[in-house]
Amino acid sequence: MTQLQFNLNMDHLKDSVMNSNIDAVVKSTIVLVLNEYMEKERDEYLKVPAYDRSGERRDYRNGYYERDFMMSIGKIKLRVPRTRSGDFSPSVFERYKRCDKALILSMLEMVVNGVSTRKVKNIVEELCGESVSKSFVSSLTEKLDPLVREWANRPLNTAYYPYVFVDAMYIKVREHHKVVSKAVYIATAITEHNQRAVLGLKVSHEECYEAWQAFLQELIKRGLQSPKLIISDAHPGLKKAIKKEFVGTSWQRCTVHFKKNLIDKMPKKNMAEVKVDLKRIFDAVKVEDARKFKEEFIHRYEKNPKLEKVIDALEDGFDDGIQFLNEPTKYHMYTRTTNSLERLNEEVRRREKVIRIFPNTQSAFRLIGAVLMDYEEKQEKKRPLFSTN
Template sequence: MGLIPKDQLRQLIKEHNLQTMEDVQKALKDIFAETLQEMLEAELDTELGYAKHDSKQKQTKNSRNGYSKKTVTSEYGELDLTIPRDRLGEFEPAIVKKHQRHVTGIEDQIVSMYAKGMSTRDIQDHLHNLYGLEVSPTLISNVTAKLLPLIKEWQNRPLQSVYSVVFMDAIHFKVKQDGQIISKAAYMVIGIDLEGYKDVLGIWIGENESAKFWLHVLTDLKNRGVQDILIICVDNLKGFSEAIAASYPQTEVQKCIIHQIRNSIKYVSYKDLKKITTALRPIYTAPTEEAALLELDQFEETWGKQYPLIVRSWRSNWDELATFFKYSPELRKLIYTTNMIESYHRQLRKVTKGKSIFPTDESLLKMLYLATMDVIRKWTGRVQNWGQILLQLTVHFPERVQIR
């Protein structure tokens, strides 16, 4: 059975001559406003102990109390309400509080749509088409601005003292600044704790990607309680390893093999592209570091004269490209690329693809934070084969990894 009996609904339709969706929307708005108004009156009656039918007491009540006008936003548009006030007491209506300007879940809906990457215009159109509600860009901005204290709290939360593996990478966006459109880097960090659970440790917005800013990020992690990181996985950004060593001198660095391959083929002619990638594969799929070095020697014999820069790059970065060889397949698979953080970036791109340019750093940060919260909610399980990986870590880092 519905909330309103069918015969009353039919009477309502007949009396108001409801023929279109706009007619229904207007009628629902009136009913919603009248219902709120009655609830406000009933709330004050209950608070002061007045019976609804007692006219003498009502007159006394009305002489003691005042009223104020308030316009609030709802799914049905703006509602003009008369708010009763008790001049002699401390009564404040619970249904519409003193500074409340929204009486429904409209704010949650705005935040939810913003989290899905909808533009301000899209949010306006959606609320208008679905509810007939006119929402200004300022209102949307004000609603999403309430996220900033939450983001600040999340960004400054204490972290665990030890992380087994940390992935660090940046993703780039266009942002307006001082009347110009510039490229900004969103610095991202994913950490896997000793229990095998992953988490996004923070998001930092900076200009371009630089080792100097990564040093700032690492310092921030340290200030938030991260005392030790066993392995950090990064791309081939110049100066990155030095920044890591300055903050966490004991940490092992694994440079991403996929990034190294991309750098290697950057200047390879198209006709040799497939041959080069095929020739590089035996290097990073070798069973041991010694076998990998033999494969690198073989690559140099075949391609060294034609592509000396490739050989030079692999040899100069070898110490940090070969880190994964000392571990067993389960841990190798986890650390030899930055696939974990790149997968996270792809999820962010799905949300931000509708925003070619962000008006401010804050607007970018808000969207990335909301998208990140959506991603993290799905990270409920441990990293695959974590039991075996943890045993390996206790062998390689016996003084730094303690199993409880």
Template structure:
């Protein structure tokens, strides 16, 4: 039984019906809940689940995690259906904006084509950060095994720099070393350099949190783990129930857990908001 898989034990049919009714109402309220005006960071990621309509096919679940300037995170929304696309992400971000999240400093995501443009369409003043871990992984997949250790160290020298200027020098050294042997890789790193090193413009205490999408990927793994016993989900509504229950559980757990480094960075992030968006006249505490 679907709900037994999710909730962990058996329920009588009448009880399951009641739970189902309550959950649907809760989901709709949760999906429409107002959001804070300011989030320092938005993490964006999508994962595929097997969903039955007329037949079974993989469909995406878009997920957005927001982190406040004082370091508290929450799943702001999830959106089920179709194949992941930049247009889909623009619709997702439009909904996040509509619900009150109007000011964002940084969007963090992997390298899906068009996602940066989608972010900028809704949040033109936000910076974008491409996931460095994805870039490193993709690079290592394209080089010979005997070169992986050396090229890994040279990439590390770029993204572990203390400043953009230092990173640029390390990029030059990287390209000098590998240009002849791997010209496409050197070109790719040079082209993507600025979107890979945006995090260096932010307080050093939070850089380990914002150079990668690891924060949201861990959440996606939890979704997958909880769903792995099911071959396919019987409907879109069923997917929403699963993701909602896990999301609500995560948000409750996270509401008292500040992400590392944000306490120290909070004053500087506040200043960045003020410089970029102007003074905030009213602060809403919704944690």
């Protein structure tokens, strides 16, 4: 191991402490240590001390050059020794490169967590005493691309996902000097080990049958097996795509969206009791009970002309709204709605609001993918939703 020896000018050091701020003292000390360390490393590389002769000599000293080096305390200037052949390279820069990596990872983490590039720039300047451009921070985020791409294309045939949730949200993206709206498709699932997982992500021009079909086909190509149940809202294109791509899989209409649609068809006043009776239908534990409560609801309110549209919509969507009742009771609270995916969308939205408008589609895919990766990693560390016993 390289041994260090220092000849300190105590008067100079005392003056530095008394008349300078502590940051300057810390920087000066680090410069002293690193310069001495590199000098000793060169001696060990040459296998001969300065001014000595030896048959084991590997090379000759060739002076020094100055190099700026960024650390968490700021930028320091080092006196780097060199050899005539140029083969010698101090380990300092390799060893302390992890500091640079830590800084870069911290900057990426801030961006992923919704901190704007402008704020990240200001934070780095505050921490390191050095200014970095917003474009530099943006370029760092591109380091996420291969990680997100690998995650987004990972195989799905290593596990079975019995319950799959799909939904779309909208974001703003700059495209050809214009700001356009784009749909972000996200698929999540409950695994056979009763843990939540994120299956896939896609950014598309619009929410339509063709786009939903392409998204589902990508999941299938990656190995997704037909689940027992797919839970979503009642978007016509999505319903058609599910029916086309997952033959034999039941579709569960999100009960929260369904009830809201029914309530929107009701008059605004004097509907409290009607809403309680409607809620009773979807709170049933068995399919038979749900059908019974539905028939009672219709019998009670069918003569009210103000509820005619409500009853028609209820009968039309009833079967799709109770498919979760065919699954074991312990799954009911998790499979009746897309609430879990809606909450994840809100988390994505919270990060997206800081950016407001993505500079391009790839940047949107990168950031949202990183958020989803972070979410899934946290889910893997959590306990299962309930015991498998």
